[in-house]
Amino acid sequence: MVGLLDINSFYVSCERLFAPGLNGRPVVVLSNNDGFVISRSNEAKALGIRMGAAVFEIRDLVRKEGVKVFSSNYPLYGDLSARVMNTIRRYAPATEVYSIDEAFMDFSGMQWFDLQKLALKIRKAVLREQGLPCCIGVSETKVLAKLANRLAKKDLQGPGVRLLPSATCALDLDRVPVGDIWGIGGRYAAFLESHGIKTAYEFTQVPGPWVRKHLTVVGLRIQMELQGIPCIPFESVPEQKQTTGSSRTFKICLTTQTELSEALADFAARAGEKIRKQNSAASILTASIETDHFRKDQPQYGRSFSVSFTTPTNSTILLAKASRYALERIFRDGYPYKRASVMLSGLVPQESVLPTLFDGTDHDKHRRLMLAMDAVNGRFGRNAVRTAGQTAGGVAKLTHQGALSAGFTTRWGEVLQVKTHCCSVIFSRHY
DNA sequence: TCTGGGGTCCTAGGACCC
C-alpha cells in the first residue's frame, strides 16, 4: 500500500500563509524571471488562467479581476516543503520525497480501514503544523495513488483523502482522461486517443505487447500499475544525481564576453555547491550560451562546449576556469545572449577520485578551501565568499523578480512581524 | 538466393516528471 500526499496549489498556499487576507481571492505565482504562471489558486483557475500562461497574456485579467501576482520565492517554498516532509515522517514508516510539494508514503501491510483514518490524521497534522492544505491518495501502486490523489483534489467539498482499491476502481478509471495518468504526457495521450483509447480504464484493457511496442517498457509499467500490479519501486533513499547544473534566462540580454563569463562563473559556483553537497565530483563541464529563440526577428546563435577533467573535481575555482575556457571556444561577438548554463556530468563519488600524477593541481588544497568556503557561505549567505570572476550581485541581478515576497522563514531580516497585545500575555510566562 | 552469434559501450533523440 502506498500513499501520495500533494500540497494544494503549493506555491500559492505558501504565499497565502503569510498573507491570509488572500484566502478566497485569485492568486498566481510566476516562474523565475516572471515569465509565466506556474501556480494558481482555485479562484485563479476559475477565471480561466491557464497553467503556463505567459504574463503578457493575462495582464488584462490581472488588472480587471484584481488577481494577486507573486514572483517565485524558492528559498521560502523549499523551507516550508522541508517542514511538511518532517511532519509526515512522523506518521509514515518510510517516505519518498518526490518533488517540492509531493511525497509518497510507504503503508505496506496496512489495512484499508486504518489507512482512511491515518491519511485524515496526516492531512490534519500538515494543516495544523504548517498551515498548508493537502490531499492524500492511497492505493496499491504509485500510479493508482497518484490518481487517487487527483480524485481527492477534484472533490472540492470532500475530505481531501481518497482510497482507490484496484479491485473496484474501474468506474473511477473510466472517468479519467488517458492524458491525466502519471507518465502519459501530451505525445502519448494524442497517440492513444488516435487509436480510440480515451480513458484510463480503456488503457488498462489494451493488450500488453501492443503497449510495450508503442509506449516502450515505461508505458507497460504504467499499465500494470493501473491494474494494481506494482512495478515502480519505492525509493526512500534519494539516488545521487547523475547530472546537475545551473542556468538562467536573463532579463536583459548580455552582449559582452566579460558579462557572460561572470554569469557562467556564477552558474559554475552554484553547480559546484550542489555536487559538493552530495559528495560528488564532476568529470565533464558543459557550458552553453544562446540568443532569444522567441525573437524570430533577431539573428539566432547558440552553442555549447564540454570540458573534460583528467581528475574529476568539485572545486568552484576549477569549474569556473573550465567554464571560462569553454566560453572562449563558443563566444561570438555581436549577438544578444538571453540564456546561459553550466551543466556538470560524469558525476563520481568524491572519495573515489584519485588525483593523477601529472596534472599539477593540488586537489587536496582545493578540497579544504571549498570546505571553508561552504562553511562561511552556509553561515553568512550564499556568495558571502565568492571567486573574483563571479558577478558582484550574484545571479539574482541578472533575473527579474518584480513581485517577490519576503523570506519569512529564511532570512532573519525578513521574519514576519506580528503586532498584537496578546504577545505580552503569552510571553509574560517566561518572565 | 545464400554471408554467425554473442556481446559492450556510447550517443542522440524522444518521451516523461515537477
Added chain:
DNA sequence: TCTGGGGTCCTAGGACCC
C-alpha cells in the same frame, strides 16, 4: 515588447570486441 529551471529513463543505431 513579453514564455523557467531543474531533472529522469528508454531506445535505436553505430562502433567496437571476440
